[in-house]
Amino acid sequence: MEVKERKKGSANFFVYVVLGIVLLLIACFFSISYGAAAIPLKTAWQAIFSFDETLTEHQTILTLRLPRTIADMIVGASLAVSGAIMQGTTRNPLADSGLMGISSGATFAMALSLALMPQFNYIEMLVISCIGASLTTGLTYFVASTGKKGMTPQRLVLAGISISMLFGAMSSYLSIKYKLGHALMYFTAGGTAGAKWGELAVIFPLFVLGVLASIMLSPSVTMLSLGEEVALGLGLNIKRVKIFSTLIVLVLTGLSVVVIGPVSFVGLIVPHMIRFFVGVDYRFVIPASMLYGALLTVVADIIGRVINRPFETPIGIIFSLIGVPFFLYLVKKGEREF
Template sequence: MINPSHQERPGKIQTPPISSRPWAGAFIIMAGIVALLLGIGLSVSYGAADIPLATVWNSVLHFNAELTQHQIIHDIRMPRVLGGALVGACFAVAGAIMQGMTRNPLADSGLLGLNAGAAFALAICFALYPGLSYTYLIVISFLGAGLGAGLVYGFGSFSKGGLTPARLVLAGAAVSALLAALSEGVALYYQIGQDLAFWYAGGVAGTKWQELKVLFPLVGAAILVAIVISRSITLLSLGDDVARGLGLRTGWIKTIGMLVVLLLAGVAVSVVGAVGFVGLIIPHLTRYLVGVDYRWIIPCSAILGSLLVVLADLAARLVNPPFETPIGALIALVGVPFFLFLALKERREL
């Protein structure tokens, strides 16, 4: 455990000791990448038609469009698995940033209404403007996530005593239920329930290369920005007063961080639907392993989040073959008990 102490100029608050384990972070990144590559290989290999790993590797190095198995790998399974990896990184990094900026251990894009807001915006889009390109769907999801976040923080700010973690989660649950009900109403009125069923259930089965070409630069840029501001998020996690005393422009950092969260949440929902708990579980696990330094938390969360969604998608195809179980339901089996544990722990500490 490393506890660096920096000497500050007179008039400034001295930086508090920051618990971090760089060796653990480096190990997680290296081992996580290996595990992720193995998980991607297994996920591409197993499905309705099992394909040997040697064939998967051969299709990557020497793709032959005349072979049926190569077509299945290239056109169906690879986009699906890579989309799942991107979605996992999006949810996990978004959750880590939210928990760091708000100092709220229960913060998650699903629990705070961002996912429901993006899904509601997609419902409006499917009803009024069907056939839009995927780029426009991402923009709509981004705006919807912003609507959800605005409603949650707006309603939560009316509570007496300020925005405590429990009140913020309650506001998020209320707003999510409201937006979900409105989405259902839009689906019934415009008869688009079948189109929205995929987003409600959660899954990456429909991911295509055209979508990934849009996703990769957006997600890569957002995670890069998150890494750049990671030290500032670490200071914010110590408290606004400490961060300001150290010369941090908290308003700018929070604005940039929130834009990154909205982009990541909007992109993820546009691919996989309103899947929750990834951004809740992974940052907590990462902090337990590497400490509270977000310079390690953010990249490690991205890798572990990708691994979780890839493995969940693989399990979704193996639980009840040849049918698929929604990955949102599988992740919720772990996420709900974890959330209840955190909620009870938070209550005991109040």
């Protein structure tokens, strides 16, 4: 029976990966074509494969829309993989970097560095973001583990939301005190409009390392998702797996916050959707989550650009409109898909 289920999951994985790649390519071409100024798909294709520097449309695509689309894919994939890892290792169906307080810590660290050390370069900001994410992660786990009952999925989510509110308030305080103003407000709403090739060159190697590490760790995440007792029986070093998985989540979340701000719900929605289609084997869940997280973020960014032209709606608002009902649905249903 297990062999049949594994083969079925493998077949489904192949089908949905091919479908996801096709949809992602289509979404990417729409992403570089649609915006405040519409550019024909034919022109977008020519800008990529037959670039002409004398054409304004080609310059717009190469310097603005193409890096923005790549940033969308990197951020979406990173957040979806982070959510899948957290849901598997904690056996918490509500785990997400935004809901667990990780993104708020990275955002607070960014606000603090903008206020006190504005001369920091992009790499230094990325390091600061990861440090902030690790601080709130530690606080969330500490708060959730206190008390007689110890850590439970429900306590972990409540602790994460509380920490998120706390550090969100502190970020707002810094914004008011140091007059960070509009820049931080738009940053916290979430958006990749300012993505540049130089910044992508910095985060891309970290993104690749994080994704490769998560794929290598995926068999261990599958065992841990069955429960710690089962994982111990299978000879898994639980402490080591949790340390490595936490590091992966911190890096992927940290780079995402630097690029797009504290966006929630991507890591919540995508892994649930993927497990429904390909099963609970994280060797399939993690790479498929990476692909569909990228797709969902690109599509959300397109929606944010076109629904209120010529103005843009930050991508964080789009995800909140999708994610809040989904979160409430999970809370009401009390699903445990592990």
